[in-house]
Structure formats: C-alpha cells, structure tokens
C-alpha cells in the first residue's frame with residue numbers, strides 16, 4: 001500500500017491512550033498498557049507513559065479499561081451492490097449507486113471497520129472520495145469490476161437476453177465485467193492496474209447471485225487463468241478468485257491463484273492442499289446466513305435461492321475443515337443491498353467454529369496480510385498505522401459486543417485521527 005504521509009507544515013498530532021486493555025491483533029493474551037500515537041503512527045507501547053508523554057501538544061484519552069484493538073478489516077465487500085438482486089443493481093444510475101456506497105462505507109466505519117477490501121466494483125473514485133474526506137469511511141482496497149467469462153458469475157444477463165455491448169464488452173455492470181480470452185484479459189488487467197487496483201478478481205466458478213450459471217461449473221479456461229495470474233503477478237499484485245465447488249477450488253490452487261473467496265464446498269484433502277501451498281482463503285458466511293433469513297422477503301430471485309440451498313448447510317462445516325487443516329483464513333461478509341447492516345454476523349458465525357481471539361485475528365492481522373498490508377495494518381504494534389478502536393466490553397470473550405451497529409464501539413482512530421467519538425461515554 002501507499003506509504004503513510006504526515007500533513008506538511010503543522011505540528012505532529014500526539015495522542016496518548018491510557019488505561020487501555022489491548023488486543024494486539026494476534027495474541028489471545030490481553031495486556032494493560034498505554035499507547036502513544038504520533039501523527040499517523042503508533043510510536044510507543046508501555047504501561048504508565050501517559051505522565052511522561054503528557055504536554056501541551058498531547059491529547060490524553062482515558063480508555064478506562066475498555067478494549068483497545070486494531071480497527072476491523074472486512075476483506076470481502078461490495079460498496080456498489082446497491083440492491084439484493086444484482087440485475088436490479090445494474091439497472092440503477094451510477095449516481096445513485098455511488099451515494100448508497102457512501103452510506104455503506106460510513107456505517108461500516110461506525111461499526112469499527114477501518115479498512116475494507118472491495119472485491120468487485122469499488123474503484124479509484126471511491127477510494128479517492130474516502131481519502132479526501134468526502135466520505136467518512138474505511139480505507140478502500142479495490143480492484144474495479146470483477147472479471148467473468150461470458151455466461152459466468154459476473155454475466156448478469158438472464159438467459160435469452162442479448163444485452164448491450166458497452167465499450168466493446170459483452171456485459172459491463174457496476175460490479176462485474178465480462179472479458180473473454182487471454183489477450184483481452186491481459187489488456188483489461190493492465191487497465192485495472194493503471195487505475196490503482198491492488199489486486200484482480202476473477203470468477204472461476206458458478207455463483208449464487210448470477211441468473212444464468214450453474215453453481216458447480218468451473219469457469220474460465222486454464223489458459224485464461226494462467227494469463228491473468230501471470231499478468232497480475234508481473235505488476236506485483238495478486239489474483240483472488242470467486243469459487244464455490246471443491247474441484248474448482250483445487251483447480252484454482254493448482255493454477256497458482258494465491259487467494260480464494262468463499263470456497264464453501266471445500267473438502268479436507270483440498271483444504272490440506274491450500275494449507276500446504278499457502279493459499280489464502282476468505283470464507284463468507286454472513287451473506288449466506290443473511291440471505292437464508294431475509295432473502296426471500298427482500299426479493300432475492302428464486303433461482304438464486306435454489307442455488308443458495310446447496311451451500312447454506314455445509315458452509316460452516318467447510319470453515320471448520322479449513323481451520324483444522326491450518327489454512328490461512330481471512331474474514332469477509334460479502335453482503336448485498338441493505339443486508340450490509342449484518343456485517344458483524346460474519347464475526348458471530350465464525351465464532352461458532354473458532355475461538356473469539358482467532359476470529360478477531362482473522363479480521364485484523366490476517367486480513368491485513370491478505371491485503372498485502374501486513375506490515376502497516378491490523379496490529380497494535382510500534383511502527384504500525386494508528387487504526388484503533390475502543391470497544392466497551394471484551395470482544396475476545398464475547399464477539400457480540402461488536403454487534404448492534406457499533407453501539408459499543410465508543411471511539412475509532414483511523415490514520416491517527418479520530419473518526420468516531422461517542423459524545424457520552426459510560427464510566
């Protein structure tokens with residue numbers, strides 16, 4: 001990611017967070033300490049430094065025994081998935097989609113997410129709007145539209161519909177783009193990297209929300225996948241792939257894709273292969289359980305509900321299988337439309353098969369590593385960016401304190417600046 005910068009000219013802002021109980025993003029052991037933030041960076045972590053470091057230019061923030069931890073990272077979001085039905089989303093004017101994206105990001109920050117990885121849709125303009133302060137949201141790692149073959153998971157034309165040919169593409173929506181052939185893939189990937197993509201997203205199997213494809217179909221030819229992986233790697237970026245069925249997961253790993261999304265039908269031998277090859281996997285449970293509960297009432301198409309039924313009962317077991325195999329597991333919610341309010345359902349669902357500190361490590365330090373920012377984000381450590389949240393309660397013992405739309409996330413620092421502070425803080 002881009003190196004941290006400090007505003008030129010002005011004095012460096014200093015904040016001492018005192019009486020903190022710190023979850024550092026990795027260790028299940030909490031420690032009582034003070035934390036000094038100078039500018040955008042954590043510069044000192046030691047008990048009792050508040051007095052030493054106090055001064056006219058230093059703000060002292062009393063954490064009062066609440067939990068201080070790294071800001072959460074959601075490694076699978078779609079700011080531009082405005083409606084629960086992706087076909088309906090693509091029929092909306094982009095101005096409306098962008099305003100809804102702002103709502104999604106601001107609510108996400110309020111819940112304690114200081115970084116999101118937008119794996120389809122999110123683009124240069126969205127990241128710029130956050131960076132310039134137009135949106136009070138998490139920093140955005142983006143790829144642009146997710147890439148799909150004709151008739152694949154990103155082709156939102158219902159069967160029988162011809163559709164428009166926009167900019168030479170068979171289909172180009174707010175979240176996905178159809179690109180066929182190794183040559184065209186290389187060209188579009190170069191274009192996305194030119195626009196600041198930090199990774200490339202490929203659809204390599206069928207999916208739930210797409211109207212015309214079979215969930216278990218393997219998508220893109222080996223030749224196309226190898227070209228995409230090569231083109232992306234040469235630019236120092238990585239490919240991540242949407243994939244559900246076990247054989248497609250195995251094929252993706254064998255073709256050298258370093259990161260996978262969902263992997264909901266993975267078996268133990270394939271999980272072992274993922275662990276052995278160091279393939280990162282980001283399971284997405286919140287979208288499955290939220291659609292299961294609310295999808296039918298909110299207009300999720302029947303064909304997609306039928307496909308959902310094939311993964312909803314095994315998805316949790318799939319995560320358990322990956323935990324047991326020792327796969328590097330990120331954490332992402334993948335919520336569509338207004339279901340984004342269930343973002344922390346991902347933490348709760350993972351808590352059913354993993355200890356809470358492991359779930360929180362996935363959502364902080366492990367996710368940071370998957371994003372390629374493991375040396376600056378996701379930990380409370382000297383030299384790391386000060387993305388910190390103050391939580392009223394102990395999420396390491398009870399993940400539900402992060403639920404309820406951030407009502408117990410009392411304060412959020414992003415890049416060393418306050419972006420949320422509750423007016424009344426319980427003593």
Ligand SMILES: [Zn+2]
Nearest residue numbers: 076078119334
């Ligand atoms: Zn997704």
